Amino acid sequence: MNTKRIRSGLLSNTCWVGFLLAASILLGCGCAAGAAEARSAPYTGLAATPPMGWNSWNTFGKEINEEVVKGVADKFVELGLKDLGYQYIVIDDHWHGGRDAQGKLIPNPKKFPDGIKALAGYIHSKGLKFGIYSCAGDKTCGGEVGSFGHEEDDAATFASWDVDYLKYDYCHAPDDLQEAIQRYTKMGNALKATGRPMVFSICEWGPRSPWLWGRKGGGHLWRISFDVGDMWDSPHNAYSCIGILAAIDASSNLEKHAAPGGWNDPDMLVVGLGNKGYIKGGGCNSAEYETQVSMWCILAAPLMIGCDIRNMNAETRRILTNPEAIAVDQDPLGKQGNRVARTASTDVWRKPMANGHLAIALLNRGDQETTITANWKDLGVKANESLGIRDLWLHKELGSFRGSFSAKVAPHATLLLRAVRPK
Numbered sequence: 001m002n003t004k005r006i007r008s009g010l011l012s013n014t015c016w017v018g019f020l021l022a023a024s025i026l027l028g029c030g031c032a033a034g035a036a037e038a039r040s041a042p043y044t045g046l047a048a049t050p051p052m053g054w055n056s057w058n059t060f061g062k063e064i065n066e067e068v069v070k071g072v073a074d075k076f077v078e079l080g081l082k083d084l085g086y087q088y089i090v091i092d093d094h095w096h097g098g099r100d101a102q103g104k105l106i107p108n109p110k111k112f113p114d115g116i117k118a119l120a121g122y123i124h125s126k127g128l129k130f131g132i133y134s135c136a137g138d139k140t141c142g143g144e145v146g147s148f149g150h151e152e153d154d155a156a157t158f159a160s161w162d163v164d165y166l167k168y169d170y171c172h173a174p175d176d177l178q179e180a181i182q183r184y185t186k187m188g189n190a191l192k193a194t195g196r197p198m199v200f201s202i203c204e205w206g207p208r209s210p211w212l213w214g215r216k217g218g219g220h221l222w223r224i225s226f227d228v229g230d231m232w233d234s235p236h237n238a239y240s241c242i243g244i245l246a247a248i249d250a251s252s253n254l255e256k257h258a259a260p261g262g263w264n265d266p267d268m269l270v271v272g273l274g275n276k277g278y279i280k281g282g283g284c285n286s287a288e289y290e291t292q293v294s295m296w297c298i299l300a301a302p303l304m305i306g307c308d309i310r311n312m313n314a315e316t317r318r319i320l321t322n323p324e325a326i327a328v329d330q331d332p333l334g335k336q337g338n339r340v341a342r343t344a345s346t347d348v349w350r351k352p353m354a355n356g357h358l359a360i361a362l363l364n365r366g367d368q369e370t371t372i373t374a375n376w377k378d379l380g381v382k383a384n385e386s387l388g389i390r391d392l393w394l395h396k397e398l399g400s401f402r403g404s405f406s407a408k409v410a411p412h413a414t415l416l417l418r419a420v421r422p423k
């Protein structure tokens with residue numbers, strides 16, 4: 001909990017007023033150019049679609065070790081997650097054993113007796129990719145050794161361990177915007193200088209608007225919100241986590257900053273935690289977990305599973321392995337969806353996809369079943385145009401509709417639809 005106290009201190013200093021100020025300064029100086037540049041040519045580099053994988057933090061926190069990670073890799077193959085596109089297996093905080101006499105990072109020998117390179121080799125032998133965690137402060141959020149002042153050496157160490165992905169946190173580091181940009185850019189450049197392609201995941205939680213500078217700093221994804229807890233809706237709980245709804249709201253209006261090679265990241269999936277993981281919050285029901293997947297797909301968000309997939313139940317597996325939802329997330333057009341209509345308890349979201357298809361989400365934020373209508377004018381479709389609508393959770397064509405589409409949606413549920421113009 002010490003971790004969270006340290007971080008809360010940072011967040012309260014930073015606060016949303018500071019964040020809004022920073023955003024307006026950056027907007028004024030035109031630093032959003034990166035996203036525009038990236039759209040002018042087809043992108044063929046890393047993270048051409050939002051990264052998909054698993055991260056140890058939500059379930060294991062400090063209790064991570066090589067047996068767990070290998071077990072997860074085995075299940076990725078056995079349960080078909082790999083075939084669905086889940087690829088990166090990322091060890092979060094607490095893999096560390098400090099630095100050796102030469103200053104080189106070493107893993108905790110009790111947790112990772114065979115070393116990190118061997119573990120990466122195991123993961124690669126399964127056709128998967130391997131990720132690790134460090135921090136732009138001199139300590140990580142959990143108080144382990146951080147990379148500040150060691151960027152080049154640590155990047156070289158990660159490359160020598162055959163790392164494919166680095167999540168880079170921002171604890172024990174100054175609030176200052178320019179300092180944050182410098183620190184992330186330094187590590188981004190250091191990773192590039194190794195010559196090994198490594199996805200760079202920026203994790204400063206949003207207060208310094210990383211969507212405006214993350215891409216330039218070498219990032220392929222950047223957290224836009226605080227940690228998502230295992231809960232439906234709360235601005236912050238005792239662990240300084242936010243709920244699923246708050247993360248969705250934090251993502252709205254950021255769509256112009258997402259494009260192949262750089263994605264807004266509303267944090268990992270809490271699906272299947274059942275309040276038993278390291279990250280708590282009271283737990284969610286199936287409709288709420290399904291909403292998280294539906295909305296993360298509409299948001300073209302990275303899909304990083306957080307539950308213990310070695311022991312997941314059939315319902316969790318169903319929610320995490322819906323190929324039609326995943327296809328929305330991974331759509332090659334690489335557009336993040338946006339909210340096009342809203343009432344007190346309902347949202348309609350729209351995501352443009354390849355071949356002129358649209359993904360539509362009808363989100364019931366409220367506690368009562370309610371009818372939600374997607375109007376063609378809100379979707380940017382001509383009123384007289386007919387769209388074929390498919391329900392991506394029921395895997396069923398619902399028919400052809402003109403002008404609008406309405407459906408009853410259960411409390412906290414999301415209807416995820418694909419709309420197709422007839423040929």
Ligand code: GLA
Pocket residue numbers: 003007057092093140141142169203226227
């Ligand atoms: C921060 C991050 C989390 C996790 C922890 C590890 O809180 O936001 O995702 O990486 O640090 O200590």
